[in-house]
Amino acid sequence: MSLPADQSVPTLATGCRWATPEADDDHEERTVLFPEGAIKVQGPGRRILEECDGKRTFLEIVSTLERQYNVAEPGRIRSDAANFLEQLHEKRIVDY
């Protein structure tokens, strides 16, 4: 298993998709549907996943997030996002 590389292009895996808005009564949360399951994401996790549009590279996604979140510790957002995506990759929810 490996973390996404700078030039990786993360995207929701085949067969995984966002639920329609009506399924999410609480608008802080959004649901990702996949075979036999679903995960709810909110906060930074949700932001990371929403950036994974299959067009932008991991590096571009990290810079977008760095502009949105004010985190003092350098490299923190990058490592958090990489670990988060790796976990979802293992579950076959995200591909890169």
Place this chain on the structure above:
Amino acid sequence: MASNPLALIAEITHRCPLHCVYCSNPLQMIQVQAEIATEDWLRVFREAAKLGMLHVHLTGGEPLARQDLTELIAGAHQAGLYTNLITSGLGLTRGRLRELVGAGLDHIQLSFQDSREAPANWIAGARAHAHKIELAAWIREQRIAFTANLVVHRQNLDHLEEMISFIESLAPGRMEIAHAQYYGWALENRAALIPTREQLDHAVVVVAAAVERLKGKIRIDAVVADYYARYPKACMGGWGQRLMLIDPKGRALPCHAAGVIPGLEFDSVREHSLEWLWQESAAFQKFRGEAWMPEPCRSCDRRAEDFGGCRCQAFLLTGDAAATDPACSLSPQHFVMEEALQVANSGEPVSQLVSRPVAERGAFGSFAQVQRESEWKYRVNPE
């Protein structure tokens, strides 16, 4: 109030071109004329989504036997449900698959009976294997979620590694390796299906190795053989807790097999809303929660984990649906499992099962070993 169900199992027909010896359908099947109409299903899907359900599993029988399948998938998709088609693939052409995907099909679950053609066709009672392999390529081309299901049992566990490699060659995103569960037709054929202890131990090692090796490539989900487990399975995630099944004639059941339990009445979507069925119908309340539990479940620390196991298995094996599932080592009736396992592990040839005409058995080539060891009771079709 019960919390909302998560998924709907839509058993849209009992018709099927396969006759698998471990089919989970009831022995008494629902006839075509009694099946509910397209509009009924479309309303069910809208109500399911409104109730907070996320997934619909279209199953059967063979769902492709319904001519309105495209319309049903489109309706479920428009309602906001994640649509899963559980199929043998028989009758699915490349064009019809494209049409189903266009209608909003998210996931297809294709069952395999074996890696080898002759035994696969033997188990299914139909020449299906070669077509399924061709279909796998068409599914990948559609870029939808693809699960390959493999039912494992006494007759095929000795070449489990080969079967896993075979499934791997079809490149699904997910592989389900399920030990046959003994309900319906499988219970009729249990003696010929139940694995030996040695087979089971070997399978555990092989599956664990495959999970590790295929990580990130193919996700593997395994369904255990509860006869060999210490504790029972958390059947359906608890009775009336997560899942609702609607059968071909519109009756709402807490699980596939619930029809075997005497005294339970199942209300229909023809007369009631899904919300009413979930909250109010007697069948869903019968074993919901803990009030029905006998000892040792009632005071057991595991009762919130496994809910006392499976009600249908409890009935089928002990005659009492409110008994602790005999799969549990703490059940006073656990000996019924142990007896079945003793027979399975005795080294004796499997005894003769329910017979069927030899001419029919010969129709699918010579799978000599199975024929010698036992006779099968094949799933029939509704009239």
